[in-house]
Amino acid sequence: MTLRIGMIGPGGMGRAHIERIHSVISGGRVVGVSDVNADNARAVAEQIGGTAFDSSTDLINSPDIDAIMITSHGPAHEPDVIAAIEAGKYVFCEKPLAPTAEACVRIMEAEQKAGRKLVTVGFMRRFDASYREMKQIIDDGEIGEPLMVNCAHRNPTVPEFYTWDMAINDTAIHEIDTMRWLLGEEFVSARVDKPKKTSLRFEHLQDPLVLILYTESGVRVSDEVFVNCQYGYDIQCEVVAETGAVRLSDQELVQRADKLGRRNRLTMDHNQRFGGAFVTEVQEWITAVTEDRHTGSSSWDGYAAAVVCDAGVQALTADGEVPISMMDKPALYA
Template sequence: MTVNVGVIGAGMIGADHIRRLSTVVTGARVTAVTDIDADRAAVVAAGAGARALDTGQEVIGAADVDAVLVTSWGPAHAESVLGAIAAGKPVFCEKPLATTAEDCLRIIDAETAHGRRLVQVGFMRRYDAGYRAMKEVIDSGEIGDPLMVHCVHRNPAVPERYHSEMATHDTAVHEIDTVRWLLDDEIVSAQVLTPRRTRHRFEHLQDPQIMLFETAGGARVDVEVFVNCQYGYDIQCEAVGETGTVRLPDPSGPVVRTAGRQGSAVLQDWKDRFAAAYDVEIQEWVDAVAADTAAGPSSWDGYAAAVICDANVEALHTGRIVATGLKDRPDFYA
């Protein structure tokens, strides 16, 4: 079966997913594309042999669209996802699922009322080979019960429009989802520490930040977010258990010895670091749609990330430890 995909949003990540669906993923083709920039939609659609439509609702309602991929501006995600659920069509939504917890709950209510899972959220780190290997070790019990997780998320630099809250909503959100998944545990509180600021930043930005989380099971998690580290894109993760540890491997690359030194290159971009994870993510989504099943991060995961991020931003501004206030997970998402 070939899954016909309609894409809402033809920006950078949307265009990249359209390329992926057209040239990398098997069992799918792009049939319709829309974007707020109609000219861009026309160009991207033509490159994929698809047609450009005026609105997201037209894409969702098209007879030759079996499933919907949402890569538009974050505040528009909820409308598109709710539209796909109403049409009974599977939908892949890049993070965030929605920009408010209330809209996430609307999606959960709609999906639950529909009676089966239709939504997958784009937390691609769950598809990275290194993180998956870590998950296998933790689940096997080889290191005992996890006690602590240490995470690092560093970027060489960020543009002036990047502000302090984005360190949570755009950056640490990946660690937040990954830790929940690795530990199969919910985050119940958040705290943010603010070290001395780097001089390599715009004046309005608190950088770096150290985020501290506690899970329902009592594990402690620290996340260092440093988005002007200058030297490269550096993602690290280590889980410490009762009898051992497991660490995320660094991306493979050649080690060069020359002029009395030994070293290897540091990646500079998230697209290079996680390109393979994106490929696996979209392939597994297409496979699930073809099999009439659901897989991957759910609407509940999108809601949990939104609530935890909101608590973390409150902790940043107040200096307090803030309870996340997560609702009880419905059995529908067990």
């Protein structure tokens, strides 16, 4: 059986997923698309030999579509995710699930009414081999209880439309979800430290910044967000525990040695660094949907990330720590 996927919002991320699904991943094919830009939808449909639907509603309700993939702009996610749930179709939604915690709650309410988990949120780092190995070491208790985690998320540059709050909502959200998953607990407070600003930034940005989070058990997570570091796409993570530490290795493409010394060539964007994770993530989703089961992160994870992001954005201008409070987890996600 080939899973017939309908994609909403086939922009850069969507096209990258189509390429993976059609060339690397097995068991699925994108057979229909819709987009607010009708010309783009028609162009993508022609490239893949599929159908360009007039609206996302038409795509979701089509009997020729088995499952939905949403790669549109975040603020547009909520109505399409809920429509897919009401149609009884599994949906893969790129992060964020929705731009506010309240919108995520409405999505969870729709799922609870449906009585089953249908939504997978695209937090791809959970599928990265190195992060998965780190989690296995932590879960096996090989280094004792985690005490603190030091992360860094560095981009070469960002475009001028990148705003201060996007450092939390668009960038740090990856570490927020990954640390919840890695440590197996929720965050209770957020603070933002503001180091000296790089001169190689747009004037409206505080860059770099450091998001400080504490978990329920007291683990301190530090996430340095530096989106104009110039030299590469550099993702770092070290978990310091009671009897040892575990960290991501350098993510170089090659290592070069010559008369100038030994040095690495770093990845330059998320597709280079996490290309394998994207493939694993979508492959596992297609396999699970074909077997009529949920996999990956849930709507609850999307909600939890939104709550922490809200606190992080508030902490950008607050003096001191901002408390994080979440609703009780519904039984569906327990």
